[in-house]
Amino acid sequence: MTAAARHGTTWLGLDPAHPFGIHTLPYGSFTTQDAPARRVGVAIGDQVLDLTAAAGALLPGDAALFAAGTLDPLLAAGPDTWARVRAAVTDWLGDERHRTAVEPLLRPAGSVDLHLPFTVADYVDFYASEHHATALGRMFRPDGDPLTPNWKHLPIGYHGRAGTVVPSGTPVVRPTGQRRTPEGNVVLAASARLDIEAEVGFVVGTPSTPGRPVPLADAGRHLFGVCLVNDWSARDIQAWEYVPLGPFLGKSFATSVSPWVVPLAALGHARTAPPPRDPRPLPYLDDTADPAAEPWGLDLTLRVTLNGHPVSAPPFAAMYWTAAQQLAHLTVNGASLRTGDLLASGTVSGPGPGERGSLIELTANGGSPLTLPDGSTRGFLEDGDEVVITADAPGPGGTRIGLGEVRGRIAPAVSSPS
Template sequence: MTTSWLDLPADHPFGLATLPYGVFSTAADPRRRVGVRVGDHVLDAAAAAEQAGMESGVCWDRPSLNDFLSRGHHAWAAARAWLVEVLSDPMYRDAVEPHLLPVADVTMHLPFEVADYVDFYASEHHASNVGRIFRPDSEPLTPNWKHLPIGYHGRAGTVVVSGTDIVRPCGQRKAPSDPAPTFGPSRRLDIETELGFVVGGATPLGQPVPIDEAVEHLFGVVLLNDWSARDIQAWEYVPLGPFLGKSFGTSISAWVVPMAALEAAHVPLPGQDPQPLDYLRGDEGSVFGLDIHCEVRVNGTAVSRPEYADMYWSPTQMLAHLSVNGASLRDGDLFGSGTISGADRQTRGCLLELTWSGQEPVTLEDGTTRAFLEDGDTVTITGWAPGPDGARIGLGEVTGTIRPAFE
């Protein structure tokens, strides 16, 4: 394992095996620019590159990662190799160390400008549970579910960085026993524990991305909370799917972990039957799952520990399907995996499943119970993955607090 002159602990989640990217500012310098997390510090990437003689580092002197995303996978690989070199070779210490800032002294911002946002539905366990809850008299999975990665287009403008408060949404609600719909704040506000995939390397309109090339457009991952108003969603989603029940807010972690940091976390998919169509199959290595472990806390109480390895569809399959009709990719596209859920109750990634639509509330450490979120509740999702040579890859956290509806 490569070691750093920073003398980082071997098990630090933000060691040289991780090196995630984000956008930060400081009180002394309010300019937003790209930083790299290393240990308990943030490297001012552009300033360090200039000092160390790396001319292409100018793409980091930007208020978002989008310029860097546009450079493509070869540039991403070269930048990562350079970062490992300057953080491990003592020869660069004098040039780099002055640009390391304590993480406690920086303010983190949305790491990239979200071009488009798509949310998938890639967990068989989650889709089956939701089907049983929403359609108890029908088959839990729709006939198309195992043939294609189902998704919907969300609202890019309401993607926010971790730590941003979420205002309880208002909309139409109609319980099955209600004679007519009513309007007001959501009474069944929920979370969805997801992984978000950040896309770079724009493509022309009309040109699909083959599955064997899809990984070249996957820059990295964020933790993602797809906040969901279940009562609004249940009334509106037939026949066209989620709309206002989802579009009021989506939170992502401040750090984008490169896909290169997750190579040791690749695992086989649980198994796909029937076999997908050719455009979703790919060569060996181009279709994979990820051994990522998540934890969900509500007001400090751990309520769920979802496992991403349980997901049915690969991120490369989702990207290939997203573009197979000729839809173009844009630098800064974001797509969510859909709720990460497993076969056991403690691995269900949303309150709808955990409480079985409110029938089995969870108990928090303060003795209170929750069927769905209350005003003032804070939800925090964390994650990690195994790295090379026993390293631990940290995914940071995504957190948000519910504020009362704006009425």
């Protein structure tokens, strides 16, 4: 890496406060109107570097990784390749000498269409915020302990529907489903309690061997990067269906992800110790056993807007369970990882009232609706509502590392089948 790149300068003349600066360099998959074949891109400022085109000239030994136009081959290639490609891109964009070769390969961000950046293999959704789980437990099980007895012993999770993970911007059709009315009637109707869940997703790169658990210390060899996730949830459908086998149609209609995957290599300055755990978890989940290990807490600040109005700023650093613990738990029974497995954190909620990552928390289950600047109120989402989740994290030298955004607008329900 050249001195220029190491010091975070670039010949692009970027505002140093730009969330997609030289220290971020997220990967995505794009097309342009005149070139419909998918290409891998790297976001830099308000431009996109065409990595599929650039690699042929600048990284010829690795060009095959980008030919298909999705991140799948890069993800599968493992940490040495991830580091080599990131160093090369940092050098191209940081060192004035590459300007002539690289500048023609930049596209205005506004001119590209962004797609699902990788093929989702299995999608697992966790439940790792103590504040969120406690708040929901109080609502759904008012007579018992808010947390189930297992909650502090293991990172609870379940498999979601990989086939309905969609990229940011895809309209979200209000789901129809069974629910039980307060009078006890079972009806098929459009969900009346459509909610968001603001989450962070961890993307698996290197697969693991069947039958071989992935210890905490190996998480960084398997996890490539992070994206933002909106795990849309129909609370009325979910409430009726979820006992005893868990959420199904209340979640499976759509899960939106941000188009840019930020490599974990960009989040070194965001590493932070997770909250203390009591009781101390079993050794395979105990991340305090090795004091020299890099912590897996991440100081990301999420921001949720509804129709442009800020409604919440959930702090990811408050999450009880880390992605490394989730990976260790997911594989402790011998289950293997595939490239493209997506591990979502579960709703990110902090302790404060403006730090909750779902409307069911922000509105006390709809009982205390939010008031928007136009005077309208929201317990849950209405047709036409648009939710945007963004996030950033501390970077080197006071910079910020942006995670981009995941955006979705609610479309009216399709009339249900007869």
